[in-house]
Amino acid sequence: MDHSATTATDPAVLEAMLPYFSEKYGNPSSLYTIGRQARKAIEEARQKVADLIGAKKEEIIFTGSGTESDNLAIKGSALRNRKKGDHIITSSIEHHAVLNTCKYLEKNGFKVTYLPVSKEGIVNPDDLEKAINSQTILITIMHANNEIGSIQPVEEIGRIAKEKEIIFHTDAVQTAGKIPVNVDTLGVSMLSISAHKIYGPKGVAALYMRKGTGIEPQLHGGGHERNLRSSTENVPGIVGFGKACELAKEHLPQESNLAALRDSLIRGVLKIEDSYLNGHPIERLPNNANFRFSYIEGESMILNLDMKGVAASTGSACSSTSLEPSHVLMAIGLRPEEAHGSLRLTLGRENTQEDIDYILSVLPDIVNKLRMMSPLAR
């Protein structure tokens, strides 16, 4: 029940990868047979990744993680366009891969606007329009939030960006394979996706870059990936990513069925007294449910759920190394003590109604047990 953290590699993905660890171990830059085999496999995978998001093959750059894709998009375009301007617009609920990259650029002389969100966790395009100035060179706003699942008005943002001729990047790590992602419909210049969120392997991801978008590479070396990301290609990982994208495209209709399971979970959990849904009731990922429970703390909920065999996550500071409650939950206007009581459950392909029924059978007792212990409870 923590599929937004990661997913198990699909057996068909693993099977596709295995030969590239053994007999087909060649370096794609080598000119002899096994090198050419690897090159061909990479280019086939590139096509499959492109097909999932409606892109052209040559617009896909393979990277090592969603974080790297975000870094490359943001730092790469900021540095390339520094002479045009120094202003970047993002949202206050981005993943740390985006947020901390923007903060790094801020330390290095760029100006960053962090747009607020509604209490349901959604950016207002009017706020974006007002924030744009003559120095704005980049807009980076996520497709859907990883914690509370709120889907952002990316198409509208894309229209605004196009009209003002500003580069627009979106982090689609949480949406690819879950809801339709099409780079033309969304109107993005760049888009990040990652393999391990869609039943592919860890350590491989991609940045979509629309033809004509200029960025500075962040890794310099042998000129791989059209000179934008030097590093010997992770051939097995890329092959697995390609297979995962192919399967994700086939599975997409079923993924939206998760919304019915999610709603059954939400209805059941909200029967617990003093429990609330975080995020938007409708504009949310089909697999995401995020709750908060008054008077109790998230980590102790997670540990209790774990003892019952359920994996979940929380935005409580007590589960992080930072000791700060989740910036997303703070941005939607929760008080810290409310943010500490959050619980995220994210569904995946193999989840069934029985899993939902099981959670609903154990969660009320866990909440009650912790409330009996809490000095805040009534």
Place this chain on the structure above:
Amino acid sequence: MSDGYSEKVMDHFANPRNVGEIKDADGIGKVGNPVCGDLMWIYIKVKDNRLEDVKFKTFGCGAAIATSSMITELAKGKTLEEGLKISRGDVAEALDGLPPVKMHCSNLAADGLHAAIKDYLEKTGKKLP
């Protein structure tokens, strides 16, 4: 971070000892802050200068609950002076250690016990010998 919790921490978290409030407590110690994610209330019952009963109510993470449970076991039957000498380090040690990140934020139980004993001394006007 929950990784790195010892078996003892998990035992006290899963089966906390002496949960609840003492209705006619002789002293109550309230420490922590819900904003930080940890709040502990320690209740004591005192008889003949000894901690006859110790109970707790805690809002917080696994470490907060486990340290609360442990302090009740460490303190019960001790004299007030001995109770005041139980340190944060003693509680962590009795639990076979705590993850470093939890040492300063959630390891409040000793403070809670000390606050409860001071509350008792203030209320009764007694002084330690």
